[in-house]
Amino acid sequence: MDKQIEEVLDRNAKLQNALEGMCFQFAGWDDKYGGYTTMGLSALEEAFDVLGWNDPHVYLAATCQWPNCKKQRTSGIPTSNGYMLVCGEHFRALDLKENPNGKECV
Ligand SMILES: [Zn+2]
Numbered sequence: 001m002d003k004q005i006e007e008v009l010d011r012n013a014k015l016q017n018a019l020e021g022m023c024f025q026f027a028g029w030d031d032k033y034g035g036y037t038t039m040g041l042s043a044l045e046e047a048f049d050v051l052g053w054n055d056p057h058v059y060l061a062a063t064c065q066w067p068n069c070k071k072q073r074t075s076g077i078p079t080s081n082g083y084m085l086v087c088g089e090h091f092r093a094l095d096l097k098e099n100p101n102g103k104e105c106v
């Protein structure tokens with residue numbers, strides 16, 4: 001492949017990666033749909049448009065693993081059914097269930 005084309009493709013991949021990272025960091029979270037939202041901010045709307053994302057951008061990789069919960073995962077906890085990545089509310093629920101005597105989770 002032509003070296004100039006390779007450089008352009010590499011740069012575009014880096015720009016897309018940086019734009020996605022900025023959206024992951026600065027976009028809001030929509031608890032109803034389980035995904036990132038622009039919250040009506042024009043800079044994020046432009047970024048979502050460039051990335052081809054809907055608003056909200058459903059993102060299962062960051063959604064709580066508790067059944068039917070669409071909140072953003074914020075914590076991980078070992079359970080009797082394996083390690084779970086969950087929101088704060090379900091972290092507390094699982095922590096109480098798994099550690100009823102109040103021992104700290106490691
Ligand atoms: Zn949850």
